Amino acid sequence: MAEGPAEGRAAGRAKKKPKRSTKEKVLWATAGCTALAVLGGAALYYRLNSNISTFDGDALSKDRPEAAAPDSQGRTPVNVLMIGSDSRGNGNSDLGGGGDGGARSDTAILLHVYADHKHAVGISIPRDSLVTIPPCKLPNGKWTKEQTNVMFNSAFSVGDSDQGNPACTQNAVEKLTNLRVDHTIVVDFNGFASMTKAVGGVEVCLPNDIHEGDLNPNLGRKGKLLFAKGKQKVEGQSALDYVRVRHGIGDGSDIGRTKRQQAFLSSLIKEVKSHGMDPTTLLPLADAATKSLTVDPGLGSAAKLLSFAMELKDVDLHDIKFLTVPWRYEGPRVALVHPDVDQLWAALKADRTIDGQDASAPAEAGSASPAADPATTxxxxxxxxxxxxxxxxxxxxxxxxxxxxxxxxxxxxxxxxxxxxxxxxxxxxxxxxxxxxxxxxxxxxxxxxxxxxxxxxxxxxxxxxxxxxxxxxxxxxxxxxxGPAAPAPGGAATAPAPLPTSISGAARSADDDPCANLSYG
CATH class of the missing domain: 3.30.70.2390 (Alpha-Beta Plaits)
Incomplete structure (x- = not known):
């Protein structure tokens, strides 16, 4: 006999699945979110990897300094060359980048991360420094001849390409310092602007008011106010304007601008570390940066970039230093001062901090400070x-x-x-x-x-x-x-002489007042 309407509804209710408990719902929701996070993370890594551009590793010099040997604990220092490029491509011309004759480099910092991963120092090399540029590979595959007594930033322009020549700049730095550059990172205007937005802005300071005419002397008039004197937060275009401006402050030189760039990087590092040095903070920053990033083949993946960034998480702000290579004016150009500059490179090669600590020495039990190495005394x-x-x-x-x-x-x-x-x-x-x-x-x-x-x-x-x-x-x-110095275990060299105060006393710590030491002359 056929079921009546009431009986059919009852049977339907009997076949329904039991309701899930609140706990089960939470578990399923958590599992779903986790799956989405994993998929999202994988997608982000894929996007980061596809964003990153690498330069030709075969363009690096065949006559390079030896890589640093591991210390007694298997740790090695790392040298990273950071270059700021004004390439016209990738939207940079809209931000004020580019010009005739391909990309140029107005910013170059050699970052030395010590073996203990507790100290780091960034050495600014003025763009007008007179140096020797060794043979460099051109886009057509040919190699140039060595050039002597030429401006340092001309290395990046060798070949006159829109992408610049980071390998040539790396060759020039290795020739200058006799230090092995482990990695090179090039950031263009667009990437720089995006990074400052990703961290929510960076605190900077100006010693006086800055107007449009200071940023562009060809304007022919004072123009509107860009920056008021004192502290303020900048991001995007305003951040670019801050690190680029040089006129209207001090003697209007690139040396003074370098000091403000060091102050800016100090504030940027402080901002990133305040949010926590973890993938949650670094991935959005990496996403912003990698769209405009060119690196050496050894850093050509998101995982490698993030791994390098994580190595800096334990470095205290006070132990991150910035300084400019010892210099003096030589007419309109910059000459490097000897023997001070030689002592600086020797200290980095020996992994000595600018205040004389041996960062490769094992720490004493219960102490964070490196122990004295008797072999170097x-x-x-x-x-x-x-x-x-x-x-x-x-x-x-x-x-x-x-x-x-x-x-x-x-x-x-x-x-x-x-x-x-x-x-x-x-x-x-x-x-x-x-x-x-x-x-x-x-x-x-x-x-x-x-x-x-x-x-x-x-x-x-x-x-x-x-x-x-x-x-x-x-x-x-x-x-x-x-007499011949007694070699340390593993063939380590005798400790170099302490750096003169003209170097050690001029360094900026990442925790310094952002309004201090912002100009020259």
């Missing part, structure tokens, strides 16, 4: 017999070599540092050579000078100048004869 240098005084670091000591024998200043500086004092500089003394070492002191520094003199048996103490200065005599040379 000259055996002939006298060492303090007691533990350094806690107040010794407050005493600033300069070391001057009056003997004319090379290497003595560095050895004496290691002795002073080993006793806990702060070495502010090493150099040559003016005047006739001294037979006996003298420790000179300024007002109120006699007690400190007498303590320092104990490190140099036979030294005399006398007033003179400001602060505390050790002037080495022939007695120190006789007690510390020159």
């Amino acid at each position: 000259p055996a002939a240098a006298p060492a303090p017999t007691a533990a350094p005084d806690a107040k010794a670091a407050e005493v600033k000591v300069s070391v001057l070599n009056s003997t004319g024998e090379t290497g003595l200043g560095g050895r004496a500086a290691e002795t002073v540092k080993g006793a806990g004092y702060t070495v502010t500089g090493v150099g040559n003394a003016v005047g006739k050579p001294r037979s006996t070492t003298v420790v000179e002191y300024g007002t109120g520094e006699r007690t400190a000078a007498e303590s320092v003199a104990k490190l140099f048996p036979g030294a005399t103490v006398q007033p003179g100048g400001r602060g505390v200065s050790v002037v080495l005599g022939h007695d120190f040379a006789a007690a510390n004869p020159a």
Whole structure:
């Protein structure tokens, strides 16, 4: 017999699936979101990979410096060359990029990430620096001849292509520094603008008002106000204008602009780290950047780029430094100052921080500071017999070599540092050579000078100048004869001399006041 309407509805209700509990709904929703996140992440990685452009690895020099050897813990420092390009392509001309003769490079920073991954320093190389550019590969496959005493930024323009020549710039940096450049990253105007938007803007500061005429001197008039004096946040076009402007501040030079670029990068790093150095923060930033990024083949994937970025997450802002390579004006161009620049490259090659720490040395148990490496301490240098005084670091000591024998200043500086004092500089003394070492002191520094003199048996103490200065005599040379340095385990080189204060004292930390040290002249 056929079922009635009521019976059919009852049977239908009986066949319905039981309702899901709230817990089950949450689980299914979570699983769905996770699946979407995985698919979305995979899609984003695919998009990032397709965004990234790489340059020809065969265009790198065949005569390159050796790669840094791993330290005792298997860690190695990393050198990354960062180049700012004004290529006209990819929408850059709308942002003020490009010109005749292909792409140009007005910004180049060599970033050295130390082996301990606790310190990093970015060295700005002025665009007008006179350097030697080794042979470089042209777009047609031919190689140029070596060029001497030419502007540094001309390396990027070799070949006159719209993409520029990052391999040639890398070759020039390796020739200049004798350091192996592990990676090169080129960011154009469009990528830079997108990155600043991705982080929600970057805090900057100006020492005075800036107008349109300062950004474009050919305007012929003052123009409207672009930036008011003081702190403000910038992104996109305004961020580009900030890092590009040079007129109307200080002497209007590229050197002053470099200082503001270092301040900008400090603020950008601070902004990124404040959001957390994790994929959630870095992926949107990478998505913005990779659309306008050209890298060496070794960084040609999203995974490799993110992995490199994550290596910087444990570097404290105060231990991220920026400085400009030692320089002086030579007419309208810039000459590099020797031996200061040579000492800087030697310090990086030895993985020494600008304040003299050995970043490749293993940390002592329970301490974050690198331990002293006995292999890099000259055996002939006298060492303090007691533990350094806690107040010794407050005493600033300069070391001057009056003997004319090379290497003595560095050895004496290691002795002073080993006793806990702060070495502010090493150099040559003016005047006739001294037979006996003298420790000179300024007002109120006699007690400190007498303590320092104990490190140099036979030294005399006398007033003179400001602060505390050790002037080495022939007695120190006789007690510390020159000879082959004992190699450290694994063939490591003897520690280089401490950097002069003209370098170490001019560095900017990423946590510095954004309104400080913004101009030159």
